[in-house]
Amino acid sequence: MFFISKLVWIFGQxxxxxxxxxxxxxxxxLLRWRSLSILGAMGSAIILxxxxxxxxxxxxxxxxxxxFAKPSADPDNLQCxxxxxxxxxxEVNTARHGIEFSSAADRFVEALRLAQxxxxxxxxxSGGDGSISGIYEGDxxxxxxxxxxxxxxxxxLIEEKSSRTxxxxxxxxxxxxxxxxxxxxxxxxxxxxMPRSVGIFRKLGIDIVPWPTDYRTDGKVKPGLDFTQPxxxxxxxxxxxxxxxxLVGYYLAGRTSELYPQ
Numbered sequence: 001m002f003f004i005s006k007l008v009w010i011f012g013q014x015x016x017x018x019x020x021x022x023x024x025x026x027x028x029x030l031l032r033w034r035s036l037s038i039l040g041a042m043g044s045a046i047i048l049x050x051x052x053x054x055x056x057x058x059x060x061x062x063x064x065x066x067x068f069a070k071p072s073a074d075p076d077n078l079q080c081x082x083x084x085x086x087x088x089x090x091e092v093n094t095a096r097h098g099i100e101f102s103s104a105a106d107r108f109v110e111a112l113r114l115a116q117x118x119x120x121x122x123x124x125x126s127g128g129d130g131s132i133s134g135i136y137e138g139d140x141x142x143x144x145x146x147x148x149x150x151x152x153x154x155x156x157l158i159e160e161k162s163s164r165t166x167x168x169x170x171x172x173x174x175x176x177x178x179x180x181x182x183x184x185x186x187x188x189x190x191x192x193x194m195p196r197s198v199g200i201f202r203k204l205g206i207d208i209v210p211w212p213t214d215y216r217t218d219g220k221v222k223p224g225l226d227f228t229q230p231x232x233x234x235x236x237x238x239x240x241x242x243x244x245x246x247l248v249g250y251y252l253a254g255r256t257s258e259l260y261p262q
Contacts, residue, residue: 005165006132008245013238018047050237052230055221057237062217064243065191067262068198068210075209078118080177080185082208083111084169084197085127085139094136099146104190106214108139108146111188115152123147124158124176124185126169134164166193166246167255170200183207190214192239196246199256 010016025040050056087107089100101108115123127139140159148154160176163169177183184207189197191212201208216236226233251259 003132005246005249008249009242012241012245014047014051014241015234015238018044018051021047051234053225053227053233055224055226055233057233057235057240058217058221058226059223060240060244061192061236062219062221064193064195064240065212065215065217066219067260068191068194068212070191070212071209074114074117075186078114078121078186080122080124080180080182081111081114081211082124082126082173082185082187083107083139083143084166084187084189084193085125085130085163086190086193087214088127088139088142090129090131090136090138090142093142099142099149104214107188107190108143110211110213112147112150112152114186114188115147115156116150122156122158122180122182123152124160124173124180124182126160126163126173126176128160128162128164128168130164138163166197167200167250170197170204170206173201174204174206177206184209186211188213190216192216192243195261196243196250196256199247199258199261200250202261203256 011020021040021044025037025044028037028040084107087102087104089102092098092100111123115121125140125143129136129138138161140161143157144154144159147157158176158180160169160172163172177185187197187201187208188211191214194210194212198208198210216239247256247260250256
């Protein structure tokens with residue numbers, strides 16, 4: 001399942017689809033299949049235009065982010081929190097032994113804020129190396145260097161270092177929580193990633209409180225054209241489509257009970 005999901009994403013992301021359609025159009029042209037060549041070129045152009053120059057990707061991202069609203073206030077008491085991996089640049093950190101964050105850094109910024117406010121809380125960081133090669137350190141390993149820099153002792157950390165996917169995050173986390181006698185933890189991950197994460201945790205019977213962070217939209221996106229930020233538009237489109245691949249794939253595989261948890 002892990003390798004299949006990686007292959008699906010490599011070949012199924014918008015820019016890859018646009019490339020394959022162009023390649024198909026070229027082959028069809030060489031074979032003098034004029035109609036198919038035109039269709040391939042048109043399909044590629046449509047994908048590129050929608051991805052780069054419309055708000056479609058941002059709308060998809062916004063919808064995912066608004067599925068689970070963040071509570072308006074911090075809890076009165078906090079026993080534990082679960083932080084899902086994906087916030088560190090694993091390849092860079094492995095080579096340079098530093099603390100380099102990706103665009104999902106807010107997951108750990110929020111966890112640090114809560115850890116400092118609730119000094120009795122435990123922090124379970126779930127994240128191994130999610131690459132195909134498996135040769136890099138994951139978020140759990142990097143967190144050992146990050147939290148102590150800000151006064152959060154390593155004795156408060158629970159590191160789950162073997163998971164490669166969100167499903168493995170949940171499965172392994174369930175075992176760690178049971179061994180530590182912890183329950184009803186905050187689940188901290190990116191807003192767009194929360195629906196899939198909650199669906200998996202619910203399916204496994206893990207009681208959590210959704211605590212989304214790392215928002216990529218302002219919540220006010222409307223349908224329309226946007227020629228000002230094609231790179232960001234493409235990035236959000238790709239991220240949103242990847243989440244939907246995961247939602248559909250996990251639902252069909254029986255790893256969640258709902259296609260779009262809420």
